[in-house]
Amino acid sequence: SELKNIIQGIPKAELHLHIEGSFEPELMFKIAQRNQITLPYKSIASLKKAYKFNNLQEFLDIYYAGAQALLHEQDFFDLTWAYLKKVHSQNVIHVELFFDPQTHTDRRVPFPIVITGIHKALEKAKSEFGISYKLIMSYLRHLSEEEAFKTLESSLPFKHIIDGVGLDSSELGNPPSKFQRVFKASAQQGYQLVAHAGEEGPSAYIWEALDLLKVVRIDHGNRCLDDDALVKRLVEEKIPLTLCPTSNVALKVIQKMEEHPVSEMLKKGIIATIHSDDPAYFGGYMNENYYETAKALHLTLDQIQQLAVNAFKASWLNADAKQKRI
Ligand code: ES4
Ligand code: ZN
Numbered sequence: 001s002e003l004k005n006i007i008q009g010i011p012k013a014e015l016h017l018h019i020e021g022s023f024e025p026e027l028m029f030k031i032a033q034r035n036q037i038t039l040p041y042k043s044i045a046s047l048k049k050a051y052k053f054n055n056l057q058e059f060l061d062i063y064y065a066g067a068q069a070l071l072h073e074q075d076f077f078d079l080t081w082a083y084l085k086k087v088h089s090q091n092v093i094h095v096e097l098f099f100d101p102q103t104h105t106d107r108r109v110p111f112p113i114v115i116t117g118i119h120k121a122l123e124k125a126k127s128e129f130g131i132s133y134k135l136i137m138s139y140l141r142h143l144s145e146e147e148a149f150k151t152l153e154s155s156l157p158f159k160h161i162i163d164g165v166g167l168d169s170s171e172l173g174n175p176p177s178k179f180q181r182v183f184k185a186s187a188q189q190g191y192q193l194v195a196h197a198g199e200e201g202p203s204a205y206i207w208e209a210l211d212l213l214k215v216v217r218i219d220h221g222n223r224c225l226d227d228d229a230l231v232k233r234l235v236e237e238k239i240p241l242t243l244c245p246t247s248n249v250a251l252k253v254i255q256k257m258e259e260h261p262v263s264e265m266l267k268k269g270i271i272a273t274i275h276s277d278d279p280a281y282f283g284g285y286m287n288e289n290y291y292e293t294a295k296a297l298h299l300t301l302d303q304i305q306q307l308a309v310n311a312f313k314a315s316w317l318n319a320d321a322k323q324k325r326i
Contacts, residue, residue: 003291003295004287011093012286015275015314016098016243016277017083018063018278019083019099019118020103021278023280025047025280027082028066031078039065039068053250055252059278063278070109085125087131088129090287092286094133095131096164097136099114099135099138101115102140112158115162134315136163136165137155137162137191139167139168142169145181159189162191163316166219167194167213172200176197176208179213183195183212193215194215198222198224199251202226203230206227206230220244225265234270234271240314241271243260243274243275244275245274246283246284250281256296257296266306271310274286274290290307290308
């Protein structure tokens with residue numbers, strides 16, 4: 001369709017992508033087989049059937065189970081390379097991707113194995129596709145702050161290839177305040193800061209991410225519209241929100257795409273951006289997220305363009321690189 005062609009033609013930046021969430025069932029079974037790991041699903045079809053979620057936690061349980069297949073540097077390379085090939089075909093030219101080191105180090109896969117595999121794929125995409133990238137190490141918020149500190153420590157030999165830290169996993173009951181000290185220590189190491197907030201959690205968690213963690217972007221942030229003072233703050237301080245519409249529908253953060261808050265956010269002057277989160281589980285990479293959102297909300301071409309421009313504005317590209325790409 002015409003809309004699909006327009007979206008394909010727009011150079012895009014992906015700022016909210018969990019690399020473990022790009023693990024497609026076919027690749028998962030292939031890697032599990034070569035690692036002689038038995039997945040808790042008999043077939044690709046039965047695995048795909050399990051992809052019906054009522055909330056964030058039901059998804060996370062399956063997402064962590066799938067990640068068990070990843071053991072060797074080659075596995076992390078193959079995972080990341082498959083994602084990069086896919087988004088290259090969708091005209092994505094810049095990515096800032098999350099990885100969850102604790103999902104792997106807790107299974108005794110060493111931190112260097114994880115990051116080296118991911119980084120080699122990113123370098124290959126840079127040279128072969130011209131895709132620029134940043135890497136964000138995300139702390140798992142269902143674990144303790146002490147464990148996040150250990151992860152920070154493990155990351156230090158790789159400081160030169162890590163751009164920022166994030167906060168993901170089970171939001172309710174794990175407020176940003178739990179990680180105030182490790183975020184401060186991460187900033188002292190030169191890392192940029194982001195956090196998931198206001199996906200399932202209340203707008204109070206977005207305030208905490210800003211005031212206590214001092215993040216420069218909010219991942220999701222859907223719930224900010226509950227609070228006018230918070231919206232004012234996001235607009236005045238130009239704090240971007242990295243929204244994930246297909247994810248929101250899949251996890252029942254919203255009941256249907258027509259209810260997605262992105263157009264209201266744009267109208268209020270928030271730097272809203274659109275991304276895919278965990279595309280292998282939610283059934284949409286970047287183009288599908290743009291398309292489904294634009295269709296359901298009747299976005300104008302200007303609004304679609306604005307979303308793409310906002311992502312470059314919100315990115316961590318330097319001013320020169322941003323200028324070239326906007
Ligand atoms: C996630 Cl959708 C979402 N929310 C929070 N944490 C996550 N980790 C991977 N996907
Ligand atoms: Zn996310």
